[in-house]
Amino acid sequence: MTSPRFYTADEQDTWVPFAALLELLPRELDAQLLRDEDLTHFDYFALSMLSNADDHRLQMKELASMTNATLPRLSHVISRLEARGLVRRERNAADARATDAVITADGRRKVLQATPGHVETVRHVLLDVITPEQAEQLREITAAVLARLDPDGRMAASRPR
Amino acid sequence: MTSPRFYTADEQDTWVPFAALLELLPRELDAQLLRDEDLTHFDYFALSMLSNADDHRLQMKELASMTNATLPRLSHVISRLEARGLVRRERNAADARATDAVITADGRRKVLQATPGHVETVRHVLLDVITPEQAEQLREITAAVLARLDPDGRMAASRPR
DNA sequence: ACGGATTGCTTGTAGCTTCAAGCATCTGAT
DNA sequence: ATCAGATGCTTGAAGCTACAAGCAATCCGT
Numbered sequence: 353m354t355s356p357r358f359y360t361a362d363e364q365d366t367w368v369p370f371a372a373l374l375e376l377l378p379r380e381l382d383a384q385l386l387r388d389e390d391l392t393h394f395d396y397f398a399l400s401m402l403s404n405a406d407d408h409r410l411q412m413k414e415l416a417s418m419t420n421a422t423l424p425r426l427s428h429v430i431s432r433l434e435a436r437g438l439v440r441r442e443r444n445a446a447d448a449r450a451t452d453a454v455i456t457a458d459g460r461r462k463v464l465q466a467t468p469g470h471v472e473t474v475r476h477v478l479l480d481v482i483t484p485e486q487a488e489q490l491r492e493i494t495a496a497v498l499a500r501l502d503p504d505g506r507m508a509a510s511r512p513r
Numbered sequence: 514m515t516s517p518r519f520y521t522a523d524e525q526d527t528w529v530p531f532a533a534l535l536e537l538l539p540r541e542l543d544a545q546l547l548r549d550e551d552l553t554h555f556d557y558f559a560l561s562m563l564s565n566a567d568d569h570r571l572q573m574k575e576l577a578s579m580t581n582a583t584l585p586r587l588s589h590v591i592s593r594l595e596a597r598g599l600v601r602r603e604r605n606a607a608d609a610r611a612t613d614a615v616i617t618a619d620g621r622r623k624v625l626q627a628t629p630g631h632v633e634t635v636r637h638v639l640l641d642v643i644t645p646e647q648a649e650q651l652r653e654i655t656a657a658v659l660a661r662l663d664p665d666g667r668m669a670a671s672r673p674r
Numbered sequence: 675a676c677g678g679a680t681t682g683c684t685t686g687t688a689g690c691t692t693c694a695a696g697c698a699t700c701t702g703a704t
Numbered sequence: 705a706t707c708a709g710a711t712g713c714t715t716g717a718a719g720c721t722a723c724a725a726g727c728a729a730t731c732c733g734t
Contacts, residue, residue, distance in 0.1 A: 366655075397532070449699045468519075471519060494533075497643070585684075590721095
């Protein structure tokens with residue numbers, strides 16, 4: 353049971369470098385996608401989810417949940433993607449309050465085009481620098497942390513392939 | 514040697530949950546510090562660095578390097594902290610182009626006040642949910658990734674204690 | 675010691691996220 | 705059937721970061 357008010361040396365050695373990683377890794381992902389595709393990582397992830405969804409559509413609320421965005425944030429993002437013709441909004445058939453985000457053909461093409469470069473980046477900064485054993489360890493550590501951060505397991509698993 | 518244009522199932526299983534963690538964990542840190550202390554995690558980290566520095570001061574360039582901020586970003590942050598009386602700027606003695614950020618007594622008090630709650634949050638979402646073996650694994654994985662992301666090892670290690 | 679290039683920092687603008695407020699639709703109790 | 709509350713989403717304003725441009729001081733080759 354830890355409880356002192358400051359870090360132990362071990363904690364510090366674990367946390368400080370990991371905090372650096374938290375700062376650097378997302379920036380690298382955004383930088384590559386912005387440079388090559390003019391998409392944020394969040395844009396890309398949302399488009400991927402839509403691309404893999406049944407009928408290429410998801411209710412805003414669902415998509416927000418899967419991408420772990422707030423609804424206002426998602427609404428703004430979808431508005432921008434809509435202005436670029438990558439997504440369109442449709443009123444949900446079952447509930448007139450609800451809006452579906454529907455990915456367009458252009459949107460799907462964009463995802464296909466963006467994916468290889470993004471995958472390569474993820475490999476470059478993470479997947480290719482750890483061993484298979486470490487990957488397994490990372491999956492377990494991640495699962496433990498997410499159990500705390502996202503107890504309902506809302507963040508989606510998709511499989512763009 | 515991986516090279517297909519899309520993720521393998523294993524890669525997907527490693528990356529997708531970890532990407533969720535990257536989204537959620539920093540948000541949790543910011544939320545706690547903003548709510549309780551009106552500081553972003555970056556503010557807190559920068560103040561900590563200054564608090565631990567010799568003579569309670571660091572040149573802007575050094576501090577930017579340690580916190581992995583761009584100089585414009587740091588400049589804006591320091592301006593805001595300066596407006597709150599937590600930091601002050603002084604011209605560097607050795608090089609008149611350079612500026613030192615100097616933490617004030619109020620700033621040091623702020624760090625001391627903010628630290629316990631922040632440490633508790635980091636433990637809650639990370640340190641307390643992994644075993645000592647996993648902590649060691651995480652240190653090694655982090656080191657491998659940082660070797661790629663930050664080859665010069667600029668991000669600092671401090672010890673607020 | 676002079677002038678061009680470099681370095682260190684700041685400022686302004688644009689873009690994204692958050693928070694608060696608001697509108698429309700639906701639900702459930704009476 | 706009605707209406708108070710809940711739900712789903714959008715909008716507008718405020719705050720933070722990134723990028724580009726600019727200023728001042730220093731360095732270095734001649």
